[in-house]
Amino acid sequence: MKIVFATNNAHKLDEIRQILGPQFEIVSLKDIGCHVDIPETGDTLEENARQKAQYVFIHYGLDCFADDTGLEVEALGGAPGVHSARYAEGTDHDSRANMAKLLREMEGRENRGARFRTVISLLCHDASNPSQPREYRFEGIVNGRIGTAPQGEGGFGYDPVFIPEDHNESFAQLGEAIKNTISHRARAVRKLAEHLRQGQR
Ligand code: IMP
Numbered sequence: 001m002k003i004v005f006a007t008n009n010a011h012k013l014d015e016i017r018q019i020l021g022p023q024f025e026i027v028s029l030k031d032i033g034c035h036v037d038i039p040e041t042g043d044t045l046e047e048n049a050r051q052k053a054q055y056v057f058i059h060y061g062l063d064c065f066a067d068d069t070g071l072e073v074e075a076l077g078g079a080p081g082v083h084s085a086r087y088a089e090g091t092d093h094d095s096r097a098n099m100a101k102l103l104r105e106m107e108g109r110e111n112r113g114a115r116f117r118t119v120i121s122l123l124c125h126d127a128s129n130p131s132q133p134r135e136y137r138f139e140g141i142v143n144g145r146i147g148t149a150p151q152g153e154g155g156f157g158y159d160p161v162f163i164p165e166d167h168n169e170s171f172a173q174l175g176e177a178i179k180n181t182i183s184h185r186a187r188a189v190r191k192l193a194e195h196l197r198q199g200q201r
Pocket residue numbers: 067068069070071084085086093098155156157158159171183185
């Protein structure tokens with residue numbers, strides 16, 4: 001079964017191919033000749049994930065899934081959330097600047113609770129309604145807290161300041177092997193995998 005993952009992130013592709021195994025052929029945007037930076041203009045993770053999958057479904061006529069992730073901090077009313085990649089003003093995917101802003105916003109706050117949330121939107125052809133895809137949504141959450149300073153060299157994004165529950169080290173310190181068993185993305189991907197496997201039975 002061939003299915004498009006609306007990403008060009010090699011790490012995410014690897015992760016999902018490993019979880020799904022060889023019976024699914026997961027192809028990237030590059031693999032289908034899509035070189036567009038698909039806009040993510042939604043107000044929620046759900047909207048953004050759907051928007052990316054929909055672009056491929058409409059322009060390429062292929063079943064497709066896409067993901068979007070946000071760090072949701074309790075004391076900040078769920079921010080940075082859908083704006084996680086561009087939290088620090090005037091930047092884009094600048095992890096240092098984003099973490100610096102987050103730590104400034106968290107100064108003096110007692111409640112440091114936070115979670116990473118990933119949403120995956122899968123759009124499939126629907127035989128009973130060929131013009132409209134059928135959407136399936138999968139969510140993965142990991143609860144934790146925001147540390148008082150970045151710790152660890154591994155990972156990416158907010159990993160050095162996020163300490164998952166039941167651990168005393170940040171995602172960046174715990175390393176990829178542990179992170180990949182408990183992470184928001186892994187949890188969402190496992191739900192997607194289960195859904196796809198059921199369709200195969
Ligand atoms: P994306 O939807 O996967 O592109 O994630 C949006 C932003 O959330 C990224 O730019 C990162 O700042 C942050 N992010 C997503 N996943 C992770 C993670 O596993 N660790 C740390 N930060 C993450």
